[in-house]
């Protein structure tokens with residue numbers, strides 16, 4: 001890789017985490033547990049270079065902010081469900097009495113990160129929030145998600161900070177159907193997702209590429225079960241990096257789920273933390289080229305405590321490098337097949 005010797009960057013590293021994110025409790029045997037955040041906290045604690053990081057503290061998102069993406073009906077539904085907790089919003093989306101407030105803090109926390117980045121104070125941020133968000137859409141909370149943190153962040157960057165091109169890249173093992181549907185008709189947000197298929201929620205086919213003015217600004221890369229690093233790594237170094245360069249986003253938001261890790265009990269991909277380390281590097285390098293490095297990773301899934309720890313460490317380590325390190329792996333036949341099938345109109349790789 002050529003070093004981009006002439007680029008100068010301002011703004012530092014930020015991370016967001018808060019003990020109040022432990023208060024959303026979907027039940028003792030639910031995989032989206034508060035323990036996930038404790039595992040991440042442990043990984044943050046052992047970061048060698050902690051003094052380089054600025055901690056970001058969350059606030060609650062306002063109803064007006066939630067309505068950038070969500071209907072008043074959904075907001076009321078989540079609030080009411082929390083009031084009569086324990087209850088369910090769909091068969092796998094349980095809420096406890098603190099869930100509504102926690103979800104407001106998750107969404108508001110990510111908006112704080114956007115403010116930090118758009119004001120120039122921060123350049124690379126990672127937000128360890130829960131509950132996750134990428135399955136929630138305009139009027140539904142589902143798939144462990146209450147409000148769509150990343151979609152809200154994208155809409156907020158456009159509305160509040162006047163951005164015109166926001167890229168959302170979803171590395172979670174599940175397709176972010178909520179995020180996709182929020183921006184399906186608009187070119188203001190490029191949504192790119194790699195995910196296992198078939199798997200919940202069943203969307204994210206190659207053929208889903210956007211509609212009307214948004215045609216071509218949704219890109220899906222469904223991956224077969226047991227896909228490993230030799231597909232995932234070149235997908236990011238070769239294809240997704242090239243797409244991002246052509247779109248030239250003003251910020252990159254990453255739906256950072258680590259449930260494609262080989263240890264994950266829900267996902268069926270065979271990725272290692274090295275693949276996540278490399279994908280994160282590809283995205284940061286794309287941000288360096290397009291938007292002075294502005295990037296925000298937002299936690300989505302990931303249900304193996306060990307994998308969460310390893311991926312947190314890997315991503316934070318990479319964030320500390322001006323030019324994060326991509327792996328160069330020989331592409332396998334699954335990669336070649338995906339590259340051939342992802343015909344999207346105007347993107348070239």
Ligand SMILES: [Zn+2]
Nearest residue numbers: 172174257301
């Ligand atoms: Zn997931």
